Amino acid sequence: MKMVVAIVRPEALEDVKKALFDAEIHKMTVNPVKGCGQQKGYTENYRGTIINVNLLSKIRIEIVVNDEFVKPTVDAIINAARTGNIGDGKIFVLPVEECYRIRTGETGSDAVG
Ligand SMILES: Nc1ncnc2c1ncn2[C@@H]1O[C@H](COP(=O)(O)OP(=O)(O)OP(=O)(O)O)[C@@H](O)[C@H]1O
Numbered sequence: 394m395k396m397v398v399a400i401v402r403p404e405a406l407e408d409v410k411k412a413l414f415d416a417e418i419h420k421m422t423v424n425p426v427k428g429c430g431q432q433k434g435y436t437e438n439y440r441g442t443i444i445n446v447n448l449l450s451k452i453r454i455e456i457v458v459n460d461e462f463v464k465p466t467v468d469a470i471i472n473a474a475r476t477g478n479i480g481d482g483k484i485f486v487l488p489v490e491e492c493y494r495i496r497t498g499e500t501g502s503d504a505v506g
């Protein structure tokens with residue numbers, strides 16, 4: 394089991410959701426977040442204090458999948474979210490130790506799938 398964490402542009406969310414559904418990935422958690430990448434945005438000097446004003450609005454999507462679904466998930470997100478411009482986002486893949494479906498008590502890949 395892996396967790397795919399994707400941070401994408403807010404305007405990419407609808408296309409990413411559609412691409413995931415088309416790839417039969419139906420479970421996800423979505424949150425609005427603030428972040429910056431390698432451009433570091435910029436800083437502003439306000440009355441002698443360096444103020445960090447570079448945190449941009451992004452959308453964080455978390456999807457836990459069985460291992461064979463990692464590539465389809467990542468491919469769907471990349472295809473839907475890529476514009477080719479800076480700030481298109483990042484995808485992280487993390488190991489997941491266990492999953493429990495609370496309603497049934499199922500565990501592991503049965504609970505994820
Ligand atoms: N190493 C990182 N750790 C945590 N969050 C990150 C990291 N890199 C990017 N992010 C998050 O992803 C968002 C989008 O990153 P972004 O696409 O700007 O990455 P980048 O490395 O700067 O690539 P690019 O040069 O294409 O812009 C950031 O605003 C931040 O929220």
Ligand SMILES: [Mg+2]
Pocket residue numbers: 429430431432433479480481
């Ligand atoms: Mg960037």
